[in-house]
Amino acid sequence: MDDRRNRWYYPNMALSGPIPVFGLYGEGRDFPDMLHCERIRDRARRHDWQIAPHRHPNLHQIMLIRQGNARITVDGRARDLALPVLLNIPPWVVHGFRFAAGTEGYVLTLPADGFPELLGEDAPLATALSAWGACATGPALDPLFEAILAELVRDDAVRPVMLRALATQVLCHAARGLAAPAAAAAPARYAAHMQGFDAALHGHLRAGWRLGDYAAALGLTPTHLNRVTRAMAGMSAGRYIEARRVREAQRMLAYTRLRVAEIGYALGYEDPAYFSRAFRRQTGETPSACRRRLAGTDPPPAAAGRNG
Numbered sequence: 001m002d003d004r005r006n007r008w009y010y011p012n013m014a015l016s017g018p019i020p021v022f023g024l025y026g027e028g029r030d031f032p033d034m035l036h037c038e039r040i041r042d043r044a045r046r047h048d049w050q051i052a053p054h055r056h057p058n059l060h061q062i063m064l065i066r067q068g069n070a071r072i073t074v075d076g077r078a079r080d081l082a083l084p085v086l087l088n089i090p091p092w093v094v095h096g097f098r099f100a101a102g103t104e105g106y107v108l109t110l111p112a113d114g115f116p117e118l119l120g121e122d123a124p125l126a127t128a129l130s131a132w133g134a135c136a137t138g139p140a141l142d143p144l145f146e147a148i149l150a151e152l153v154r155d156d157a158v159r160p161v162m163l164r165a166l167a168t169q170v171l172c173h174a175a176r177g178l179a180a181p182a183a184a185a186a187p188a189r190y191a192a193h194m195q196g197f198d199a200a201l202h203g204h205l206r207a208g209w210r211l212g213d214y215a216a217a218l219g220l221t222p223t224h225l226n227r228v229t230r231a232m233a234g235m236s237a238g239r240y241i242e243a244r245r246v247r248e249a250q251r252m253l254a255y256t257r258l259r260v261a262e263i264g265y266a267l268g269y270e271d272p273a274y275f276s277r278a279f280r281r282q283t284g285e286t287p288s289a290c291r292r293r294l295a296g297t298d299p300p301p302a303a304a305g306r307n308g
Contacts, residue, residue: 033152034111034160034163034164035109035110035148035167036108036109036152037108037145037148038106038107038149039104039105039149040063040099040103040105040106041102041104044097044099045101049100050096050097050099051096051097051098051099052096053073053076053094053095053096054094054095054096055091055092055093056092057092057283057284058091058111058112058113059091059111059112060091060109060110060111060112060115061087061088061089061109061110062086062087062088062089062107062110062170062171062174063087063107063108064084064086064087064106064137064141064145065081065083065084065087065103065104065105066083066084066104066105066106066142067083067103067105068083068099068100068101068102068105069099069100070083070085070098070099071097071098071099072096072134073095073096073097073098074094074095074132075094081134084137084138085135085136085137086134086135086136086137086141086173086177087132087133087134088128088129088131088132088133088134088174088178089132090112090129090130090131091112092283092284093131093132095132106145106149108145108148108170110167110171115171118171119171125171125172125175127179127194128174128175128176128178128179129174129175129178130233130234131234131235132234133178135174135177136177137173137177140173141173144166144169144170145170147162147166148166148167148170151163190231190232193225193228194228194229194232194233196217196218197218197225197228197237197240200214201214201241201244204217205244205245205248205267205268206267206268207268208267208268209268210268211225211241214237214241215237222237226238243282245268245269245278246278246279246283248267249264249279249287250283250290250294252266253290253294254294260272260275260276260287260291261275263275263287264276264287
């Protein structure tokens with residue numbers, strides 16, 4: 001059995017109770033390499049081809065499932081996957097798998113903050129990769145994953161540059177594949193609305209604007225703004241706003257000396273207790289615990305709430 005710190009998942013985990021939170025190699029410490037890649041069979045077959053529902057706080061995963069049979073559970077909903085398929089699994093998404101024995105594929109794991117130019121809030125791929133998704137894929141990706149595996153065992157000055165270049169190509173394939181269905185299904189004007197929404201969030205996040213304020217600034221009804229964000233980002237406008245506020249709160253906890261309550265007030269939360277609950281719902285830890293962890297004085301939370 002793998003060392004506890006080095007698991008994707010707990011193989012015999014019960015599905016009731018809080019969703020487990022853990023990371024490859026363990027969260028709270030520096031990621032031991034710039035990325036990690038392995039074949040599905042090398043890990044899954046040692047655990048009866050099942051991965052119980054779990055989530056990663058700071059890790060972004062891209063999975064290529066090439067052949068076999070696979071069933072994914074995301075946020076409590078199970079569905080069969082049509083192979084071959086490319087999966088995008090951002091941090092904090094609750095996911096689990098049941099594979100048929102012998103299923104072939106790859107898993108690429110990236111520390112989200114290690115690739116800000118690709119996964120950062122303002123990165124060009126951020127909109128497409130911010131929510132979980134699946135898309136069909138062709139044979140072009142297999143050589144990229146194999147090249148990453150080969151590069152991981154090298155030890156020279158070129159290695160990190162090559163790994164970043166190969167990972168960039170994989171993420172670009174995922175973003176393009178995921179964006180294509182959304183673009184086809186959503187009217188072209190949705191993209192312009194989404195850009196305007198992001199600009200408004202950037203300018204007014206600390207002003208305590210509500211959903212109705214953003215909708216009015218964009219000349220939309222709240223209902224239509226919800227429709228836009230669900231089509232483009234895969235979540236409601238309210239959840240999108242809260243996610244952005246919590247990310248800003250994390251920055252303020254890390255880079256300012258403001259008290260937790262002051263940060264909540266600055267971001268439009270009138271009740272410090274509600275701010276703490278909203279923060280924990282998104283991140284799995286309280287603002288105070290987050291600040292201690294970022295300061296290196298506390299380990300990460302062992303588990304988050306069901307709705308984190």
